[in-house]
Amino acid sequence: VAQSPRPQDLSPVSQDETLLEERHLRYVSLLGKGNFGTVELCCYDPMGDNTGELVAVKKLQPNKHSTLEDFQKEVKTLSALHCDYIVKYRGVCYSMGRLTMSLVMEYLPYGSLIGYMENHRNSITIKRMLLFAFQICKGMEHLQTQRYVHRDLAARNILVASDSLVKIADFGLTKVIPSDKEYYRVTQPGESPIFWYAPESIGESRFSHKSDIWSFGVVLHELFSYCDINCNPKRLCMQEIGPNVQGTSISMLLLNALKNNWRLPVPPNCPPKVCSLIKQCWEYDFKDRPCFFILANQIETIMQDERENSKG
Numbered sequence: 001v002a003q004s005p006r007p008q009d010l011s012p013v014s015q016d017e018t019l020l021e022e023r024h025l026r027y028v029s030l031l032g033k034g035n036f037g038t039v040e041l042c043c044y045d046p047m048g049d050n051t052g053e054l055v056a057v058k059k060l061q062p063n064k065h066s067t068l069e070d071f072q073k074e075v076k077t078l079s080a081l082h083c084d085y086i087v088k089y090r091g092v093c094y095s096m097g098r099l100t101m102s103l104v105m106e107y108l109p110y111g112s113l114i115g116y117m118e119n120h121r122n123s124i125t126i127k128r129m130l131l132f133a134f135q136i137c138k139g140m141e142h143l144q145t146q147r148y149v150h151r152d153l154a155a156r157n158i159l160v161a162s163d164s165l166v167k168i169a170d171f172g173l174t175k176v177i178p179s180d181k182e183y184y185r186v187t188q189p190g191e192s193p194i195f196w197y198a199p200e201s202i203g204e205s206r207f208s209h210k211s212d213i214w215s216f217g218v219v220l221h222e223l224f225s226y227c228d229i230n231c232n233p234k235r236l237c238m239q240e241i242g243p244n245v246q247g248t249s250i251s252m253l254l255l256n257a258l259k260n261n262w263r264l265p266v267p268p269n270c271p272p273k274v275c276s277l278i279k280q281c282w283e284y285d286f287k288d289r290p291c292f293f294i295l296a297n298q299i300e301t302i303m304q305d306e307r308e309n310s311k312g
C-alpha cells in the first residue's frame with residue numbers, strides 16, 4: 001500500500017515560515033529611502049482576511065554600492081541576531097518576476113530616533129535618553145558576542161519601538177570579524193559616513209568593536225543634542241575643517257583634527273558623567289576605549305544616580 005506523504009515530506013517551502021510569498025504582502029506606504037534601496041510598510045496577510053501583521057519590507061535595489069550578495073549577507077546577519085534591542089527578522093520574499101528579493105522585518109511604529117527626538121524634544125528627559133543609550137549599548141554588546149562589527153552605528157539607524165524602547169535597525173554595512181583577527185579591513189569604502197568613523201577607520205579602513213565604540217560615542221552626542229540638525233556631527237566637523245574643502249581631503253583634514261585632539265563639542269546641558277563616557281569612546285588609541293559591556297554598566301550606574309538625585 002502506498003504510504004501517504006508525511007508532513008515533513010511535503011515541499012520544504014511550506015515548512016519554512018521565513019519564506020514569505022509576495023502575493024500576501026500588501027503595500028501600505030513608504031517608510032524610508034537611502035543608498036541601500038527603499039523600506040516600505042506592508043501588511044503580510046496570508047489569510048487574505050485583513051488579520052495580517054504590519055511589517056517593514058526592505059527592497060533590494062542592486063546598484064554600484066549594494067549587490068545581491070551584500071543583501072544576502074545582510075539577511076544572514078539579521079536572521080542570526082536575537083536581541084530585544086535589535087530589530088526582529090521576519091523573513092525574506094523573492095519576487096521571481098523582477099528577479100529581486102526583499103528583507104521583511106518587524107515594523108517599529110515610531111520611526112527613526114532622529115525624527116522622534118525632534119518631535120518629542122520638550123518631553124524627553126535625561127532619564128529617557130540614558131535608557132535609550134543603555135538599550136543601544138546592550139544591542140551592540142549582543143552584536144559583539146556574535147563577532148559582528150556594525151560599521152554604521154548612527155542615530156539615523158536607530159528605530160523607536162515605543163516611548164521606552166529603541167532598536168538598532170540597519171545592518172547593511174555589518175561585517176563578521178574573522179576568528180583569527182580582532183578587526184576587519186574593508187577594500188571598497190563606498191559612501192563612508194566618516195563623521196561617525198574612528199581615526200583608524202578613516203586612515204586605514206580598519207573596523208573593530210572598538211571603532212563601533214567610537215561611533216557609539218557619536219550616537220551619545222546625537223542623543224544628548226536631541227538629534228538637533230544644528231549639532232549634526234557632519235555639520236560640526238565641516239565647520240571645524242573649513243566649509244569649502246572637497247573630496248578626499250575632507251577625510252585627511254578630519255583625521256588631522258582628531259590627531260590634534262579636536263573632538264565634536266560636547267552637547268549643551270550634557271550631564272558631566274555622560275560627557276566623560278563620550279570622551280572615553282573618543283580615545284584616539286582604540287586600545288584605550290572601553291568595551292560595550294563596561295559602558296552598559298557605567299550607563300546603568302548613571303541611571304541609578306539620576307534616580308537617587310531626582311528622589312533627593
Ligand SMILES: C=CCCn1cc(-c2nc(Nc3ccc(C4CCNCC4)cc3)nc3[nH]ccc23)cn1
Pocket residue numbers: 030031032033034039056087105106107108109110111112115156157158159169170
Ligand atoms: C534604519 C534606517 C534606514 C532604513 N529604514 C528602516 C526603516 C524602518 N522603519 C520602521 N518604521 C517607521 C515608522 C514610521 C516612520 C514615519 C514615516 C513618516 N514620517 C515619520 C516617520 C518611518 C519608519 N520600521 C522598521 N523596521 C525595520 C526597518 C524599519 C525606515 N527606513
